[in-house]
Amino acid sequence: MLKKVAILANGGDVAGFNAVIRAIVKTAENNGVQCFGYIDGYKGLLENNYVELTTVDKASGIIYKGGSIIGSSINTNVFNYKVKNPDGTEEYKDLSEQCIQNVKEAGFDCIFALGGDGTQKSARDFSVRGLNVIGIPKTIDNDVVGTDITFGYNTAVSVATEAIDRLHTTGATHHRIMILEVMGRYAGWIALESAISGGGDVALIPEIPYDINKVVNKINGRKKRGKAFSVIVVAEGACPIGGEMVTKKTRQNGSGVDNTKLGGISEKLADDLEELTGMETRVTILGYVQRGGTPTAFDRVLSTKYGAKAMQLALEGTFNVLVVIKDGKLDYISLEDVVGRNTEIGAASGNTENSSLRKVDFNNDLVKTARSIGISLGD
Secondary structure (H helix, E strand, C coil), X not given: CCCEEEEEEECCCCCCHHHHHHHHHHHHHCCCCEEEEECCHHHHHXXXXXXXCCCCCCCCCCCCCCCCCCCCECCCCCCCEEEECCCCCEEEECCHHHHHHHHHHHCCCEEEEEECHHHHHHHHHHHHCCCCEEEEEECCCCCECCCCCCECHHHHHHHHHHHXXXXXXXXXXXXXXXXXXXXXXXXXXXXXXHHHXXXXXXXXXXXXXXXXXXXXXXXXXXXXXXXXXXXXXXXXCCCECCCCCCEEEECCCCCCCCCEEECCHHHHHHHHHHHHHCCCEEEEECXXXXXXXXXXXXXXXXXXXXXXXHHHHHHHCCCCEEEEEECCEEEEEEHHHHHCXXXXXXXXXXXXXXXXXXXXXXXXXXXXXHHHCCCECCC
């Protein structure tokens, strides 16, 4: 019988974290289950740092708040964790057994892992090692396999759409090319959907390497029709045909995590377009604005549905799964299906040969819609 459960939020923050936490806690309380939260994700799991969560205290009045009341950890792979030895040298060690021991000693019957592909990879690895885990798909990139939508994504698209609305007026007034760079390392969902909702003219995404001449043709075609400005939405992971993603640097955040820090594609695009079109070009990089702040009503409802469903699955004894939305309905899939071929314990997630990411498919309705209304995808 379920008595005690714990929640951890992991990866980059998104709007909706707290709504999920609230839903899990409320559902747990209604069924006589105690709920706790690990501080700072898998880092808290390793350090055995957790607090009790109740709706009369920490988990009250949080549905509208962005971020996570229990923090979150980025690039923490406890299966391949960097430690400093007494002599000052550093090495990577598998510290997952310490995490498992912490869970057992605390008496937690289930761990809820809120996060994206990296978080769910570790969740699956813990399930293989004997923990009861239930994953909940979080990421603004919307790239977790098995679900139609992740929580946090709708808020990010809404923020990007508002930015496009504002850039339209400046572009039209000063006859400029306005470029908006949005997040999306390996999947272009935000760029594509915000371009459609905001009336963008060009959307460049990682899945479709672009031909700069096709972008120029779109801009020149608009000028011939009397449209002396253009709005371009570009995902941070987009790249030209035959080129590579633009990176700022390679971070040293540990083995088994994605250490590539992207940035600069919009500046490159602006320089190329100014040279080829002769038009003034301006760049806006939304960055972390997409992650923070109040969640949309859609994300509040979605997050609540995810949290309540996850707790219901735990009460039924259904573990080692990811809660998903399929065809508009709540469901779940095995964590094994989430990681796909990436089955090695502690192996990196992200865009590796064995990774399993949900990317934009050429036959997706969003792609077809964008093409139908004349949005150039650079191909």
